Amino acid sequence: MKVIVTKSYEESCRIAADMIRDEVAQNPATKLGLATGSTPIPVYYHLVEMFQKGEVDFSEVHTVNLDEYWGLSPDHPQSYHYFMQENLFSHINLNPQNTYVPKGTGDAAQNTAELTQKVYEGGVPSIQLLGIGANGHLGFNEAGPTLVANAHMQALTQSTIDANSRFFEAKDKVPTLAITMGMREILAAKTPLLIATGAAKAQAMHGLLVGDEITTQNPSTFLKLHTGTVVIIDEELAIMSGAK
Numbered sequence: 001m002k003v004i005v006t007k008s009y010e011e012s013c014r015i016a017a018d019m020i021r022d023e024v025a026q027n028p029a030t031k032l033g034l035a036t037g038s039t040p041i042p043v044y045y046h047l048v049e050m051f052q053k054g055e056v057d058f059s060e061v062h063t064v065n066l067d068e069y070w071g072l073s074p075d076h077p078q079s080y081h082y083f084m085q086e087n088l089f090s091h092i093n094l095n096p097q098n099t100y101v102p103k104g105t106g107d108a109a110q111n112t113a114e115l116t117q118k119v120y121e122g123g124v125p126s127i128q129l130l131g132i133g134a135n136g137h138l139g140f141n142e143a144g145p146t147l148v149a150n151a152h153m154q155a156l157t158q159s160t161i162d163a164n165s166r167f168f169e170a171k172d173k174v175p176t177l178a179i180t181m182g183m184r185e186i187l188a189a190k191t192p193l194l195i196a197t198g199a200a201k202a203q204a205m206h207g208l209l210v211g212d213e214i215t216t217q218n219p220s221t222f223l224k225l226h227t228g229t230v231v232i233i234d235e236e237l238a239i240m241s242g243a244k
């Protein structure tokens with residue numbers, strides 16, 4: 001696991017965007033694993049800017065997203081389909097047919113099987129961008145007594161519902177279920193790339209960066225099993241989490 005400590009969250013996002021740009025330059029038909037949440041938004045902003053300046057061409061790139069709320073249609077403003085359109089897809093030259101966000105409506109078993117297929121078909125993602133939940137969750141793989149290996153339907157914990165309620169009109173409007181890649185799909189990427197910022201992530205990042213323990217109570221600790229993992233963390237959070 002490689003840990004990059006930056007001066008600021010802004011710098012963290014710039015470095016992540018540069019890594020993605022360099023990957024696409026080297027492998028124009030690469031597959032990127034994408035994430036939602038507020039953390040990666042500036043990464044997408046940088047990628048859009050790079051595209052506008054002609055520094056990167058996404059025309060052959062494939063993408064697959066980590067997760068989607070269950071019960072939200074693609075045009076729901078809080079769906080991850082909508083998020084990806086707004087923050088990235090509509091601004092760059094990705095072929096819509098080469099993008100895949102898990103389906104939050106329809107047949108759950110079929111949708112999870114399709115997500116797994118999209119991760120593996122034609123080769124696994126080169127970079128899998130990741131944020132982290134306050135309880136250490138990746139995608140929607142929640143902290144708990146067990147984790148699930150493959151793509152699945154996940155019940156959200158109260159702490160995740162509370163944290164994500166800031167995007168909804170009311171707490172009772174937050175979906176209680178989500179469809180997510182499992183740990184196996186996340187760890188299939190050549191480079192799982194986690195960006196973390198903010199005091200709320202200090203405890204989870206402590207578990208990831210300090211010591212050698214792996215626990216389902218902090219799913220991010222499973223990233224220790226992957227030698228290609230890259231963690232980008234700003235100095236402020238590195239200090240708060242005891243990693244520096």
Ligand code: GLP
Pocket residue numbers: 035036037038039040066067130131132133134137138139140160164
């Ligand atoms: C959601 C997403 C995760 C994300 C997490 C943290 O639960 N499913 O992929 O990492 O939120 O989001 P934020 O970056 O807004 O703190």
